[in-house]
Amino acid sequence: MSDCCSVNANTEAAPAVMACPVNGARSKQVDILTVKSLVRKLPMGMPDTQYYFCDTSDCEVVYFALDAEAPRFRREDLMVRVGAKETADPIPVCYCFGFTRKDIENEIAETGRSTIADRISAEVKTGNCACEVKNPSGKCCLGDVTRTAKDRLGQKGESKL
Numbered sequence: 001m002s003d004c005c006s007v008n009a010n011t012e013a014a015p016a017v018m019a020c021p022v023n024g025a026r027s028k029q030v031d032i033l034t035v036k037s038l039v040r041k042l043p044m045g046m047p048d049t050q051y052y053f054c055d056t057s058d059c060e061v062v063y064f065a066l067d068a069e070a071p072r073f074r075r076e077d078l079m080v081r082v083g084a085k086e087t088a089d090p091i092p093v094c095y096c097f098g099f100t101r102k103d104i105e106n107e108i109a110e111t112g113r114s115t116i117a118d119r120i121s122a123e124v125k126t127g128n129c130a131c132e133v134k135n136p137s138g139k140c141c142l143g144d145v146t147r148t149a150k151d152r153l154g155q156k157g158e159s160k161l
């Protein structure tokens with residue numbers, strides 16, 4: 001069998017975390033499938049290299065590569081708003097089922113609790129999510145949803161004092 005089938009041959013040795021070349025933020029690996037799925041228009045001749053996801057709000061770069069010559073992708077290059085980089089609504093949190101930060105906040109304001117993470121979790125269990133090709137991080141959104149709800153519930157609790 002030839003080497004042509006081992007797609008990830010060049011990325012095996014890539015570090016798990018790289019500093020963003022623009023703002024120096026620690027950025028985790030992202031699968032090339034995620035990059036290809038979310039970048040509006042891929043340049044021809046993309047090198048086979050490991051990509052990283054910069055998730056800080058003060059940086060325009062979303063994806064950069066281990067190979068410094070490889071193209072970088074900025075916010076406007078993506079088909080979706082990158083929740084981690086947005087400060088104005090709508091701020092997407094769950095990309096598969098379309099929940100925004102506002103949806104989470106509204107539910108808490110109306111009912112005093114948050115059920116969105118549980119609802120997403122049930123969908124994930126039945127295999128109805130596609131985080132790999134929908135979420136810019138390529139990861140499941142549940143952690144972000146839970147964190148957003150916790151922050152909001154925490155704020156609400158404090159305001160009662």
Ligand SMILES: [Zn+2]
Binds near residue numbers: 023024059061
């Ligand atoms: Zn950055």
